[in-house]
Structures are given as structure tokens and as C-alpha cells.
Amino acid sequence: MKGTIALNPEQEDAVRHTEGPVLILAGAGSGKTRVLTERIAYLIAEKGVKPWQILAITFTNKAAKELKERVEKTVGDDAQYVLAATFHAACVRILRRHADLLGYDTHFSIYDSDDSKALMKQILKRDQLETRDLKLRTFLTKISSAKDSLISAGEYLMAHQYDRDVERIAHAYREYQRALKEANAFDFDDLIMQTVELFRRHPEVLEECQERWHYICVDEYQDTNNAQFELVRLLAGRYRNLCVVGDDDQSIYRFRGANIRNILDFELVYPDAYTVKLEQNYRSTQHILSAANGIIAHNAGRKDKALWSDLGDGERVRLRVFSTAYDEADFVAQEVAALKQRGESNYADVAVLYRTNAQSRLLEERFVREGIPYELVGGVHFYARREIKDLLAYLKTIDNARDDLAVMRIINVPKRGIGAGSIDKLAAYAARQEIPFYEALDHAPEVLGASGAKKIAAFTRLIEELRETAEEFTVGDLITELIGRIEYEDYLMTLSEVSDPFGEEENARVLNVGELISKAADYDASTEAPSLTGFLEEVALIADIDLADDTADRAMLMTLHAAKGLEFARVYLTGMEEDVFPSYQSCQAEDYDKTAMEEERRLAYVGMTRAKRHLTLCSARARMMHGETHYHRLSRFVEEIPQDLIEGGEDALQALRTTGARAGRSGDLPTGRNQTSANSAVKYMQAMKSKINQAPSMQKGMPAGTRPEYDAGDRVRHIKFGEGTVTGIEQETRDYKVSVDFDDYGPKVMYAAFAKLQKV
Numbered sequence: 001m002k003g004t005i006a007l008n009p010e011q012e013d014a015v016r017h018t019e020g021p022v023l024i025l026a027g028a029g030s031g032k033t034r035v036l037t038e039r040i041a042y043l044i045a046e047k048g049v050k051p052w053q054i055l056a057i058t059f060t061n062k063a064a065k066e067l068k069e070r071v072e073k074t075v076g077d078d079a080q081y082v083l084a085a086t087f088h089a090a091c092v093r094i095l096r097r098h099a100d101l102l103g104y105d106t107h108f109s110i111y112d113s114d115d116s117k118a119l120m121k122q123i124l125k126r127d128q129l130e131t132r133d134l135k136l137r138t139f140l141t142k143i144s145s146a147k148d149s150l151i152s153a154g155e156y157l158m159a160h161q162y163d164r165d166v167e168r169i170a171h172a173y174r175e176y177q178r179a180l181k182e183a184n185a186f187d188f189d190d191l192i193m194q195t196v197e198l199f200r201r202h203p204e205v206l207e208e209c210q211e212r213w214h215y216i217c218v219d220e221y222q223d224t225n226n227a228q229f230e231l232v233r234l235l236a237g238r239y240r241n242l243c244v245v246g247d248d249d250q251s252i253y254r255f256r257g258a259n260i261r262n263i264l265d266f267e268l269v270y271p272d273a274y275t276v277k278l279e280q281n282y283r284s285t286q287h288i289l290s291a292a293n294g295i296i297a298h299n300a301g302r303k304d305k306a307l308w309s310d311l312g313d314g315e316r317v318r319l320r321v322f323s324t325a326y327d328e329a330d331f332v333a334q335e336v337a338a339l340k341q342r343g344e345s346n347y348a349d350v351a352v353l354y355r356t357n358a359q360s361r362l363l364e365e366r367f368v369r370e371g372i373p374y375e376l377v378g379g380v381h382f383y384a385r386r387e388i389k390d391l392l393a394y395l396k397t398i399d400n401a402r403d404d405l406a407v408m409r410i411i412n413v414p415k416r417g418i419g420a421g422s423i424d425k426l427a428a429y430a431a432r433q434e435i436p437f438y439e440a441l442d443h444a445p446e447v448l449g450a451s452g453a454k455k456i457a458a459f460t461r462l463i464e465e466l467r468e469t470a471e472e473f474t475v476g477d478l479i480t481e482l483i484g485r486i487e488y489e490d491y492l493m494t495l496s497e498v499s500d501p502f503g504e505e506e507n508a509r510v511l512n513v514g515e516l517i518s519k520a521a522d523y524d525a526s527t528e529a530p531s532l533t534g535f536l537e538e539v540a541l542i543a544d545i546d547l548a549d550d551t552a553d554r555a556m557l558m559t560l561h562a563a564k565g566l567e568f569a570r571v572y573l574t575g576m577e578e579d580v581f582p583s584y585q586s587c588q589a590e591d592y593d594k595t596a597m598e599e600e601r602r603l604a605y606v607g608m609t610r611a612k613r614h615l616t617l618c619s620a621r622a623r624m625m626h627g628e629t630h631y632h633r634l635s636r637f638v639e640e641i642p643q644d645l646i647e648g649g650e651d652a653l654q655a656l657r658t659t660g661a662r663a664g665r666s667g668d669l670p671t672g673r674n675q676t677s678a679n680s681a682v683k684y685m686q687a688m689k690s691k692i693n694q695a696p697s698m699q700k701g702m703p704a705g706t707r708p709e710y711d712a713g714d715r716v717r718h719i720k721f722g723e724g725t726v727t728g729i730e731q732e733t734r735d736y737k738v739s740v741d742f743d744d745y746g747p748k749v750m751y752a753a754f755a756k757l758q759k760v
Contacts, residue, residue: 020241060565095195102194139169143169156173183436215243218243222262226257286308315613350556385509394482417455554744570611
């Protein structure tokens with residue numbers, strides 16, 4: 001081995017106990033990635049295990065990449081033969097080889113949530129399945145839950161055959177699966193469920209995989225669902241060298257189907273399991289850990305453990321309570337800006353966490369106003385943007401023409417005179433003939449007549465020519481060729497002319513297209529045998545957190561769920577109020593479902609343990625929700641923290657209990673500088689609208705103003721993008737178009753009056 005990192009006794013025990021089932025209970029910040037890395041390195045260098053006999057399953061692509069890079073530093077090039085992948089990526093690898101045994105072509109598509117939603121919407125409309133109580137989201141949620149439990153459409157119906165609503169769901173489930181198979185596509189739940197089905201129906205495939213992977217490691221085991229549990233159980237069935245790593249106190253994905261019993265009952269499933277507890281935390285100071293321990297100790301469904309640190313006590317947890325959510329956002333933004341100005345903290349040191357995405361709006365507004373660069377994790381996924389979905393649909397059609405959703409999305413994008421009526425007729429013909437939609441296009445003359453068929457023929461000819469091109473071009477070159485052939489950038493301009501008179505939207509779309517080409521080029525350069533199928537697979541398996549840029553100096557705004565696995569010097573945990581965090585749904589369910597509140601408490605534990613040195617809990621007595629002002633008491637989780645760990649201790653808490661109880665009623669808020677009312681949000685928005693209307697740069701049709709005070713080569717500052725260098729200025733009829741290469745955000749093009757750039 002090239003050298004190992006010093007391990008504590010418990011970590012050393014976890015690394016060296018390699019045979020049979022092993023449960024590693026790894027508390028937050030306890031160095032579990034280091035343990036996994038050293039364990040894999042130990043298997044290769046000391047135990048003589050072949051690298052390709054090791055399978056390491058992670059929950060994100062980012063974690064898989066980090067794990068592999070660390071192993072490579074320890075054992076060298078042999079690390080490249082270890083398969084480190086997410087559950088979904090590992091299953092895709094298996095299905096690419098054996099999907100034909102399930103009746104699929106190996107060039108299958110992978111449907112994301114938007115694709116699944118579009119397909120289900122078609123089925124519900126066609127079969128008139130929606131009711132007042134059964135909406136699209138319910139169908140998708142119920143079917144996903146069934147798949148997580150490995151329940152087929154037929155089994156689902158048999159279990160509830162006398163329930164009319166369930167019969168509708170079962171019907172939709174059956175039709176949805178039929179449509180997926182016709183499209184030669186799997187959704188995300190299918191990737192695991194169908195792999196388990198493959199193993200059950202074809203034992204020879206399972207045996208092949210078992211003989212390939214003698215040692216299996218599973219990270220974040222507390223977040224596995226029933227289907228993932230069964231997949232792992234089957235894979236480890238022959239050699240039983242299964243090592244699972246996780247923390248029951250960080251199980252926070254029940255809404256995605258995660259079953260905490262998988263980790264709590266591991267020793268029941270494997271009575272001979274060897275258990276190691278990692279309780280020393282290398283991330284946070286002791287006061288932060290003790291506060292988190294104080295909250296999580298109130299949960300009954302957990303394994304006993306307590307985090308400790310030798311990094312010193314550190315600061316006590318700060319608690320700040322405000323009259324309104326507006327004041328809360330003001331405080332966070334102003335303090336982050338001040339810390340940066342004083343040189344006490346970089347923006348990248350800061351994370352602002354909240355329970356729901358809706359809470360980000362006020363924070364974003366305040367961060368923009370303070371000129372703080374930030375990244376919003378969980379916003380619109382890059383690959384879910386319209387222009388990116390369009391181009392990916394073209395690529396999917398080239399790769400797998402059976403994907404009806406992809407073909408129908410782009411058959412008239414850009415517009416080529418193929419109307420909705422023609423598409424409906426062709427879709428109806430495809431349904432009658434039981435053939436894919438793309439195949440039905442060959443029959444356009446008999447369905448649409450000569451004039452309509454001519455336009456269809458031009459489209460299919462384009463696809464076939466691009467398919468031939470794909471055999472010779474790299475993926476990046478193929479996308480470039482595609483964009484040129486369909487004149488896509490000109491099409492983006494027509495989209496923006498009405499809704500975006502100043503070109504900001506058009507510019508963003510064009511930059512996104514350029515980013516897709518860059519992504520493809522990176523894929524071509526970094527992949528041993530690049531292919532269009534492989535590129536589409538990689539894109540489909542990317543999660544939001546994989547797209548987060550952790551190299552730029554910008555603060556992170558994200559939900560508590562998205563923050564798992566990350567760490568920051570400073571954490572602001574906002575919205576610490578009853579019915580906000582813990583959530584209203586969990587509070588309402590508390591009387592009959594204790595597990596819901598326990599999961600909320602685990603979420604608080606996860607949020608607090610992201611902080612390394614500074615943790616601030618923020619609460620507002622009044623918060624605008626669904627257009628109305630709601631008054632809330634201080635979160636019970638604050639009350640559960642030992643009082644000596646909170647800055648100000650008992651006196652501060654007693655004062656908050658008094659004002660919190662008053663705020664919990666529907667009476668007036670305390671008077672003073674921060675007093676607000678139910679109309680405060682309306683007044684605020686009216687003021688913002690007034691400012692926008694008064695700004696000449698925002699008025700539609702305003703002629704170009706005076707030339708900016710900066711020129712090419714000058715350094716400028718933007719309120720959101722920070723500092724950069726002007727690379728060009730071009731006068732247009734409405735304004736001056738300015739090109740700037742920003743230090744942290746790269747090149748952007750914007751209009752001068754709108755951008756309000758300041759010369760540095």
C-alpha cells in the first residue's frame with residue numbers, strides 16, 4: 001500500500017474485520033468515507049482480493065467518485081477496477097447486459113421524474129382515471145411506493161381488489177408499465193425492481209454477479225428501501241461478505257421509501273453480524289455535538305450512541321428569534337455580508353438550511369440585495385430545463401426511437417409545420433397497430449396524405465442521418481451537428497422575443513446549450529469507450545447535489561434533506577418553529593404516528609451536525625405561508641437542547657418561552673421596529689414592483705441609454721455574479737450588450753442598463 005491514514009481503534013477494527021456480515025454504525029462526521037476507503041485498500045493490498053471483486057454502493061455519483069479517487073491514492077491504478085457506483089448505476093450496468101431477458105432492448109431509455117409525469121398524465125387523460133381525490137401526484141406516489149416494495153401491478157390489484165380507488169391506481173400502474181416497455185424505457189424505480197426480477201427469474205445471471213463481486217460495501221444503509229435491501233441480500237447471498245455503513249440517526253428519506261428497519265434489524269437478518277460503532281466526530285466542536293445529541297436522545301427507535309469530539313467545546317449554539325420571516329432573512333444576509341467584509345469568513349463557509357424549498361425565496365431576495373453570491377441547491381435541475389430537455393429528446397430518439405415521449409416532444413421542435421392534429425392522428429394509428437410512434441411515421445402518407453407526409457419525411461430523414469452521424473462522431477460533435485442542422489439557437493431567439501425583451505432569458509438558454517456541449521466533451525474525454533447510450537445514461541443518473549459547484553466562493557442555500565453528507569464552517573438553521581420545523585404534517589400525525597416526529601428529529605440532528613464551528617438557530621414568530629400570516633411557537637427541538645449549550649442559557653430560553661407562547665396565539669405581535677401584519681408581504685411586493693417600474697432599464701421598449709462608463713478590459717462588479725472582466729461591448733437598438741467573464745461564474749452576456757455593472 002502507498003500509505004494509510006492513521007485510524008482510531010474503532011475505525012481500525014472496522015477496516016480489518018473483512019469476512020462475513022459487518023455493520024458499521026458511523027455517526028455524523030466520524031470518518032466513514034475514510035474507513036470505506038481504507039477497508040477497500042486493505043482488501044486489495046493485504047488480503048489479496050482482486051479489485052474487480054469489490055462492489056461499493058453509494059447514494060450519489062459524487063460520493064462514488066470521491067471514494068474511488070481516495071482508494072486510487074492508496075493502492076494506485078488497481079482502484080480503477082473497483083466498481084464504485086450508486087444503486088441505480090450498478091443496476092443499469094447489469095441491465096445493459098441482460099435487459100433482453102426481460103424483453104427490453106439494451107439501448108433502453110431511462111425516464112426521469114418529468115418523463116414519468118408526462119407519461120402518466122397521458123394515461124390518466126386517455127382512460128379518464130383522475131377523480132377529485134385521486135390526482136396525478138397520488139398515482140405516481142402510490143406506484144413508486146409499490147415498486148419500492150417490489151409489488152407488481154397485478155399484486156397491487158389483488159391486495160386491494162375491492163377498493164375502487166385502488167383499482168384505478170392498479171389500472172394506471174399496469175398501463176404505465178406497458179407503455180414503458182413499449183417505449184423500451186425504465187423509470188428510476190424500475191432500475192432496481194427489474195434487476196431484482198431479473199435475478200429471481202434468471203438465477204444464472206444472479207450467480208454471474210455473485211461470482212463477480214465477492215465483497216460488497218453499502219454506504220448510507222439507513223436510507224435503503226425494501227427493493228434495495230432485497231437487491232443487496234441477493235448479491236451477497238453466496239459469499240456473505242456484506243459490509244453496510246450507516247447511521248440510523250440520519251435516516252431522513254422515509255418519503256422516498258427508505259426503511260429505517262433495514263439498519264435497525266440488520267443483526268436480526270444476519271445474526272452473526274459483527275458490529276462496530278464509530279462515535280468520535282472529526283468535524284464539529286463538542287457544544288454543537290452535545291446539542292445534537294440532546295435532541296436525538298428523545299427518539300425511541302434508535303441504536304444507543306453519542307458523538308464526541310476532541311476539537312474542544314467551541315462556541316455555544318446561538319439562538320435568534322425575530323418578529324417576522326423577513327427579519328430572519330435580513331439578519332442572515334446582513335451577517336454573512338458583514339463576516340465576509342471583516343475577513344472572518346468566506347461565502348463558501350456558509351450554508352443556510354431550511355425545512356422546505358418555499359423558505360428560500362426571502363433568503364434569495366436578501367442575498368441578491370446584499371450582493372452575496374450563492375448557489376441554490378434543489379432549484380431547477382440543469383437537465384430539466386426546456387432547452388436541455390429538447391436536445392436530450394433528440395439524442396434519445398437517435399439512440400432509441402421506441403421512446404415515444406422523446407419523439408413526440410421534438411417532432412415539431414423547432415417548428416416544422418407538423419400540427420397537434422397530425423400528431424394525434426399518427427399516435428392513434430400507432431395505438432391501433434400496436435407499434436411505436438416513430439414507426440408509425442413511416443405510414444404518414446396513408447394517415448395524413450401527401451402534404452402532411454412530406455413534413456414527416458423531412459423529420460425522419462433528419463433523425464436517420466443523425467443516427468448515421470452518431471456512429472462516427474463524438475457525443476459533443478453530434479450535439480453540435482444537431483444544433484446546427486435544426487438551427488436551434490435561432491429557435492431559442494424566437495422563444496425569448498416576446499417574454500424577454502432584454503435578451504437575458506435567450507442568453508441563459510444559449511449558455512445552457514453550450515454547457516451541455518461542454519458536458520458531452522468532458523464525457524468523451526474521460527470515458528474509455530464513449531457512446532451516445534453511455535452519455536444518456538450518465539446524464540439520467542445525475543442528482544442535484546452532483547451538480548453543486550463546491551469550488552466557487554458562494555454561500556449555499558438548501559433544504560435540510562439536500563444538506564446530508566455536506567459540512568460547513570457556519571450553518572444557519574432557519575424556521576425553527578412548530579408547524580414549520582417540525583412540519584405541520586408531522587405535528588398533526590403525532591398522536592397516531594410517532595415515527596413521523598422521530599424522522600423530523602433526525603432531520604434536525606442532520607442539520608445541526610453539518611456545522612463545524614458555528615451553529616445559529618433562527619426562528620420567526622410570524623411567517624407568511626400560502627398568502628396568510630401564521631404565528632408559531634418556538635420549535636420543540638430548541639427546547640430539547642440542554643440549556644447550558646445555548647448562548648444565554650436559561651434566561652434567554654425563559655424570555656423566548658414567554659414571547660413564544662404569546663406569538664402562538666392569534667393576537668398581535670409585540671410592538672417595535674420589526675412589527676408586521678398580514679399585509680406586510682403585500683406591501684413589500686408593492687414596494688419592489690414600484691422600484692422595478694421606476695427603473696428605466698426595466699421598462700419594455702426603452703431606447704438605449706448612454707454608453708457605460710467601462711470598456712473592454714475593465715474590471716466590473718455584478719450584484720449576483722461578483723467581479724469579472726469586460727470582454728466586449730456592442731451597441732444595439734435597445735441598449736448596450738456587454739460580455740463579461742466573471743471570476744466565479746464564467747462568461748455571461750447581458751444588457752448594461754439591466755445589469756447595473758459597477759467599475760471596480
